[in-house]
Amino acid sequence: MPIDHHARGRILRAARNLRGKPYDHDHRDQTWRDTQAEPAAFDCSTFICRVAMDALGYPLGVLADSARWLLDELHVVDAPRPGDLVGYCRLADPAERRRGHDLVWHVMMYLGNGDVIGACDLAGEVTVRPLEYEDHHGDRQWQLITAPFLELRPR
Numbered sequence: 001m002p003i004d005h006h007a008r009g010r011i012l013r014a015a016r017n018l019r020g021k022p023y024d025h026d027h028r029d030q031t032w033r034d035t036q037a038e039p040a041a042f043d044c045s046t047f048i049c050r051v052a053m054d055a056l057g058y059p060l061g062v063l064a065d066s067a068r069w070l071l072d073e074l075h076v077v078d079a080p081r082p083g084d085l086v087g088y089c090r091l092a093d094p095a096e097r098r099r100g101h102d103l104v105w106h107v108m109m110y111l112g113n114g115d116v117i118g119a120c121d122l123a124g125e126v127t128v129r130p131l132e133y134e135d136h137h138g139d140r141q142w143q144l145i146t147a148p149f150l151e152l153r154p155r
Contacts, residue, residue, distance in 0.1 A: 014055035067105035080110035
């Protein structure tokens, strides 16, 4: 089912309302799960899950708080529209490989005009970035993912 412009507006407002929240470097903060309280911090996937909960009324547990899961489960589109997810993976650096990771997955949300918003470890917070940022990491495999999250299989 295509997402309507009202839903896209709610998604973008929810995302912008979280701008400036700290990045969860240890990926352990769980405050994002409680929609009745202010979240303390986000990683890239918990930011997307919270936006879906706030903007679209998703119950906790419909989306997995994993960038790789989000990229595997959502539908690829040809070009992003505001409110769509933009995901990429890159080869892990030596420290990440020692922790058992071959690839590093990341998701942001497309704002339009070549910008994305999301929880960014490099900035240390939820921030707005150009779609193609930090290109010194090498080629990124961008995947453009449609926003409504409406055709997901329950996890």
